[in-house]
Amino acid sequence: MSAAEREPQVVADRVDAAIHALADVVESGRRGWTRTALGPVDRDARAIVRRWMVEAGLQTSVDGAGNIFGLLPGTGSRGRSLMVGSHTDTVDGGGRFDGIVGVVGAIEAVHALRESNHRLEHDLVVVDFFNEEPNEFGLSCVGSRAMVGELNATHLDLTDTHGITLAQALRRIGIDASSALASRYDFSGVAAFLELHIEQGPYLEQHGSQIGLVESITGIARFQALFSGRADHAGTMPMDRRHDAGCAAAGTVLAVERIARQGRDSKGTCGQVTFTPEATNVVTEHAEFRGEFRGPEAQWLRTAQEALVSAAEAEGSTRGVTVEIDWLPTQDPAPMSASVLSTLSGVVDGLGLSSSRLFSGAEHDAAILARAVPAGLIFVPSQDGRSHCPEEWTDLPDIAAGVTTLTHALLALDRTASTIGATS
Ligand code: HGY
Ligand code: MN
Ligand code: MN
Numbered sequence: 001m002s003a004a005e006r007e008p009q010v011v012a013d014r015v016d017a018a019i020h021a022l023a024d025v026v027e028s029g030r031r032g033w034t035r036t037a038l039g040p041v042d043r044d045a046r047a048i049v050r051r052w053m054v055e056a057g058l059q060t061s062v063d064g065a066g067n068i069f070g071l072l073p074g075t076g077s078r079g080r081s082l083m084v085g086s087h088t089d090t091v092d093g094g095g096r097f098d099g100i101v102g103v104v105g106a107i108e109a110v111h112a113l114r115e116s117n118h119r120l121e122h123d124l125v126v127v128d129f130f131n132e133e134p135n136e137f138g139l140s141c142v143g144s145r146a147m148v149g150e151l152n153a154t155h156l157d158l159t160d161t162h163g164i165t166l167a168q169a170l171r172r173i174g175i176d177a178s179s180a181l182a183s184r185y186d187f188s189g190v191a192a193f194l195e196l197h198i199e200q201g202p203y204l205e206q207h208g209s210q211i212g213l214v215e216s217i218t219g220i221a222r223f224q225a226l227f228s229g230r231a232d233h234a235g236t237m238p239m240d241r242r243h244d245a246g247c248a249a250a251g252t253v254l255a256v257e258r259i260a261r262q263g264r265d266s267k268g269t270c271g272q273v274t275f276t277p278e279a280t281n282v283v284t285e286h287a288e289f290r291g292e293f294r295g296p297e298a299q300w301l302r303t304a305q306e307a308l309v310s311a312a313e314a315e316g317s318t319r320g321v322t323v324e325i326d327w328l329p330t331q332d333p334a335p336m337s338a339s340v341l342s343t344l345s346g347v348v349d350g351l352g353l354s355s356s357r358l359f360s361g362a363e364h365d366a367a368i369l370a371r372a373v374p375a376g377l378i379f380v381p382s383q384d385g386r387s388h389c390p391e392e393w394t395d396l397p398d399i400a401a402g403v404t405t406l407t408h409a410l411l412a413l414d415r416t417a418s419t420i421g422a423t424s
Helices: 012-023 040-057 101-114 142-147 153-159 168-173 178-181 203-207 245-262 298-317 338-352 365-369 396-419
Strands: 059-062 067-072 079-087 123-129 190-198 211-217 219-228 267-277 286-295 322-327 356-360 375-379
Touching: 012 040, 012 101, 012 123, 012 375, 040 059, 040 067, 040 298, 040 356, 067 101, 079 365, 079 396, 101 190, 123 142, 142 178, 142 365, 153 168, 153 178, 153 298, 168 178, 178 203, 190 322, 190 365, 190 396, 203 211, 203 356, 211 338, 211 365, 211 396, 219 245, 219 298, 245 267, 245 286, 245 298, 286 298, 338 356, 338 375, 338 396, 356 375, 365 375, 375 396
Parallel strands: 079 123, 079 190, 190 375, 211 356
Antiparallel strands: 059 067, 067 123, 211 375, 219 286, 219 322, 267 286
């Protein structure tokens, strides 16, 4: 550390104020803290984040996919950079910390570095990724997928339950579909990517660890299931002559649960259930729902997909109901960079923080970025393991420990990044 450089100090109250300021920018009348990416207030929140980036001394820009970037130029002339960030959109009825901690924490790390006279050799790029949460079209990580070149025309043609395409929904919030497709980021100079995030599960709290170092991020197979039967009078049509699409769907929902209980650390969840007509005196003609399987093993995800198709077909055939399963963008489990993980281990040990290595059952932009650069993911504990609900909570001292870890990790990577192999 040079004479002018001091120990970086994270200002927890500044982080707390930012988290609570964003918590005020939510969709009125919705449960919990709701700020969906394609909704009416996400753009307001992102304008605030961009202003915070400017106040932290970052040069800001926005790409064609809605990602916001803040650049802190380094002292080196090699054009190499470190990237750090997360997302600020929420699920419907979500909490105040999911994603937000990582964006606010990245900006706080910039403040801490500058206020302690640290100048990184690498450029530092802070990112607020657009639309990380699965949207009503079944697509998650829209901004980060665009950056790695994975957003494609098929994604933009995905429709919601009203027949609107994702491209139309993006246009409504000022994002042009073709610009989004052309927003591939040049990662050639990016030495590593770091994300700070709440764990959203019970592991760290159960193990008494202040910091989680993620080894890999879950694979996900998402789908839409469509059932077509026949409308009949609920009071006259005998049970054995019905083609009840609703019952076929319900049986398939239970099959998702049964299949998900069979894998190692596997999960299965259904949502967005629609019965048409919505009447109890009419046998359901059409039913649809969305679901997903998650797990640490790509092979199990494949077998789960096959098991779902045969279960749905069985539920349909016994009722004379036709079934269609459409797979939405699925992704294999994403291992984090071993060398970034090793750097993070050294940082938390050096800071005297207790830590655990763990698997992430939640999806993150880091899983997408890991396809382009060596990526690392730092967790802070979630109270009672709760998230994606208003009860989501992480204590400020835990958040501050995470931001301190992130800040020191950036200093460590700045020194060691040249030794990190590409996506190692
Ligand atoms: O769904 C997830 O795991 C993440 O919160 N988007
Ligand atoms: Mn989430
Ligand atoms: Mn998240």
